[in-house]
Amino acid sequence: MTAARLLALLTSLAMPLAAQAGGARGGDRLAGHVPPATLPALDSMVEEAARAGLPTEPLIQKALEGVAKGVAPDRLVAAVGASAARLRSARALLRSDGAARPSDPAEVMAVAAALSRGISPQQVARLSAALPGEPTGPALHAVADLVGHGFAEDSSVDLVLAGAQLGLRGLRFLDVAAAAVRELQRGGSHAAALAHVRALLPHVPVPPGPAPAAVSRARRVQPSQRP
Amino acid sequence: MTHIDPLVHRVLDGDLPAETLTAAQREQLEALQVAARTLAAGPTSSVADRVMAEVRRTPVAPPGVGTRALQWLAERHAVTISFRPAWGLALAVALAAIAIIPSRGPAPALGEQEGIAQFLGRFPGARSVEVVGSFTDWQPGAVVLRDEYHDGIWRGTIVLPVGQHEYMFVVDGERWVTDPLAGRYVDDGFGRMNALLFVRPLAP
Amino acid sequence: MNSPPVLSAAERDISDPDVVARVLDGDVDAFGILVGRYEAGLLRYATRMLRSPDAAADAVAEGLVRAYRHLRSCRDPSRLKTWLYRIVGNRCRSHLVRRSASDVPLEDAPPLLDRADTEAEVERAEQLALVERALQRLTPEQREAFVLKHVEGMSYDEMAEATGERIPTLKMRVHRARAALLDALKEYP
Numbered sequence: 001m002t003a004a005r006l007l008a009l010l011t012s013l014a015m016p017l018a019a020q021a022g023g024a025r026g027g028d029r030l031a032g033h034v035p036p037a038t039l040p041a042l043d044s045m046v047e048e049a050a051r052a053g054l055p056t057e058p059l060i061q062k063a064l065e066g067v068a069k070g071v072a073p074d075r076l077v078a079a080v081g082a083s084a085a086r087l088r089s090a091r092a093l094l095r096s097d098g099a100a101r102p103s104d105p106a107e108v109m110a111v112a113a114a115l116s117r118g119i120s121p122q123q124v125a126r127l128s129a130a131l132p133g134e135p136t137g138p139a140l141h142a143v144a145d146l147v148g149h150g151f152a153e154d155s156s157v158d159l160v161l162a163g164a165q166l167g168l169r170g171l172r173f174l175d176v177a178a179a180a181v182r183e184l185q186r187g188g189s190h191a192a193a194l195a196h197v198r199a200l201l202p203h204v205p206v207p208p209g210p211a212p213a214a215v216s217r218a219r220r221v222q223p224s225q226r227p
Numbered sequence: 228m229t230h231i232d233p234l235v236h237r238v239l240d241g242d243l244p245a246e247t248l249t250a251a252q253r254e255q256l257e258a259l260q261v262a263a264r265t266l267a268a269g270p271t272s273s274v275a276d277r278v279m280a281e282v283r284r285t286p287v288a289p290p291g292v293g294t295r296a297l298q299w300l301a302e303r304h305a306v307t308i309s310f311r312p313a314w315g316l317a318l319a320v321a322l323a324a325i326a327i328i329p330s331r332g333p334a335p336a337l338g339e340q341e342g343i344a345q346f347l348g349r350f351p352g353a354r355s356v357e358v359v360g361s362f363t364d365w366q367p368g369a370v371v372l373r374d375e376y377h378d379g380i381w382r383g384t385i386v387l388p389v390g391q392h393e394y395m396f397v398v399d400g401e402r403w404v405t406d407p408l409a410g411r412y413v414d415d416g417f418g419r420m421n422a423l424l425f426v427r428p429l430a431p
Numbered sequence: 432m433n434s435p436p437v438l439s440a441a442e443r444d445i446s447d448p449d450v451v452a453r454v455l456d457g458d459v460d461a462f463g464i465l466v467g468r469y470e471a472g473l474l475r476y477a478t479r480m481l482r483s484p485d486a487a488a489d490a491v492a493e494g495l496v497r498a499y500r501h502l503r504s505c506r507d508p509s510r511l512k513t514w515l516y517r518i519v520g521n522r523c524r525s526h527l528v529r530r531s532a533s534d535v536p537l538e539d540a541p542p543l544l545d546r547a548d549t550e551a552e553v554e555r556a557e558q559l560a561l562v563e564r565a566l567q568r569l570t571p572e573q574r575e576a577f578v579l580k581h582v583e584g585m586s587y588d589e590m591a592e593a594t595g596e597r598i599p600t601l602k603m604r605v606h607r608a609r610a611a612l613l614d615a616l617k618e619y620p
Contacts, residue, residue: 061361062416065393068365069403071417079416113391117413141391141425145411171427186482186527187571210343210384215429218343218384221362221369229613236606239581258616259609263581265562266479274474274492275436275466281492282499286459 029060038063038073045077045084054087055105058112086112093121094128110137117144123157130161139164142173149181151190159194166202179204231255340389342426346372346396348406351379353398360394360421362387367397389428393421438467448508455502462499469512470495472583473519479566479578480523490526494519513592516583520575520593527571565615569608576604577612 030042042063046056062083066076090111091103114124119140127139139160146156156177163176176197183193197204235252237243239259248256337343346358356372362385363369372381393413396404405412409422442464453461470491477487498505498518505514566574579585579593580601587598594601 061365065361065365065415066417068359068367069415069417069419075417082416113413137391141411141423148411171425174425185567187567187569187574210345210429215337215343215384218386220386229610229617231606231610231613236609239609240587240602240605255613258613259581262562262565262612262616263577265559266566266578266582267475268559272474272484272488273436274470274488274495275463277488277492278466278470278495278499279460279463281496282462283459286457287500287502 030063034063034067034076035073038077041077042080045080049084049087052088053103054084054091055109058087058109059083083112086115089121090115093124096125106135106137110135110140113137114140114144117141118147119144120153123153126157127160130164134169138170138173142177145174145177146180149184151180151184151194155190155194159198162198163201163204168202168204172202172204172206175204175206176201178207229255337386337429340428341386342389342429344385344387344392344424344426346370346381346383346385346406347408348372348381348396348404349379350374350381350396350398350404353379353381355399356381357397357400358383358385358394359397359403361392362394367400372396387424387426389426392424392426394424395419395421436463436467438464442467446509447511451502451505451508451511454499462502465498465511465515466495469515473515476516476578476583477519477523479563479582480520480571480575481526482563482567486526487523490522491519494522497522510589510592513585513589516579516585516593517595562616565612568615569611573604573608573611576601577608580605 030039030046034042042059046059049056049059059080062080063076066079071079087108090108093111093115094103094107111124111128114136115121123143124136124140127136127143131139142160143153143156146159147153151159159180160173160176163173168176179200180193180197183196184190188196232248232252232255234243234248235255238245238248238256245253245256348356350356353374356374357367358370358372359365359367360370370383370385372383374381393415394406395415396406398404403419405420406422409424411423411425412420413423415421445464447465447468450461450464454465473491473494474484474487477490478484481487481490494515495518498515505511507514566577569577575594576590579590580587585593587601590596590601591598596604
């Protein structure tokens, strides 16, 4: 795999769906799916995000999700507004850290996702600074995975950065987190799990791929069933 | 930490009969006994063939004549153990049984930025189980799991773009359930937790 | 892995010291009696320690081969059982240090069940998973002590031989393991 293709692959890890501001108008996607009374507010939020150069797909997704889950209209609008605010915060954070690509939609969405998973802006900044010019999504999610299992945030970032210094990138950060979580599940303390995985770096185990039988059974999501 | 009465410890250590315990103490006793019984459900497989193949490959030499003579004088008679050809046969069968299981059909042609997502949930008595998420624009009907063997275990495997996806199960068209096996979650902003899934590229 | 070999009546009746004597006399196949006699318990013990049937099989197979090679160093063949558990326990501890990817459950994918699984089997598996999760909350020493005492049914004397620890230490670990296990089981619905 060429470096360019690998970079494209890693960039896609933050959000597989199209996230460009130049995509379909939010109103077009939402009309007929959201309560009519909410459409003006939602459309306005999507348009405002598009004008600000923020990715709009997460907002459209959040609106569709809320409708599917039967959420009350005011709560729907509030949740989409919160998502928009998170995107703005993410971009502001990237800009203030001097990130190479502060407006890259994938980067903005990755940072917003990390913030929503409870990673502090300070630690997001640390990771972003340590991986200049590179997609930070996998590293951020690896940290969030560790924090979700009770590891201290700064120690989690230390571990991921230790992996980065030894050449790990992309999905391998998730493998680092998985290795530490497995060690924890085996009965070790958090400190012991971190130390153990640090000693393994960069050779943390790669999870095995799906069995051929599973691959042959796989079906595609029916495009006609998508809006 | 739960306090366990010293009497319960003594019963579990075999020093006292269980009849000496009160009802509340018996509850603790039984919980631990159930846990132990559950753990005692051991593996049904064996490493015998593997071990015997290895020891036969490099058997340890018996002691020298002098040592053997002394041992014979000291030992009582032992039952003669005849060679067990069945072990050798079992080993041959085991080796012959190692075969590549053919795939059930041609695999779907996956793009470079596509991978496989496998879903599994236990919903006995359910009439339908779907996966609804970011990859379906949160619309139902796109990813329907199947209880193929009518055992209450609903399964499905789909092709997804590489990257991050959020989803929930929807049972019987109305009950939204967070996947308990996902291991990674995010607040959906509506009071529930979405499962987070990372799909890896299938090709290295 | 195959099914465990079935021992004949004669094989079941012969004592450990007698089997050891035959093996040391050059009867390699006699070692199969010891394997058949102890592998189930050793596999069970190793599986609880390593939380992986594959890793447990490796640890037990390595331990038994090692036991064969060093059978002469077993000073008291009447206590062969605890000697074997000690060897396999050491292998388990080595495995915990150097484990491989194929031994561990994949975090990003749900566990897959075989076609033959029934609801009852899944229920049993869930119950076992619940207890195993609680067991993993113990320290490795507490977990080992609980498994040897209450799953393998060893006396404290046997446990002392198998682990090299003093009986008061083992009793403390078992008592703490019991309390910690009850705590952990309470947390799960």
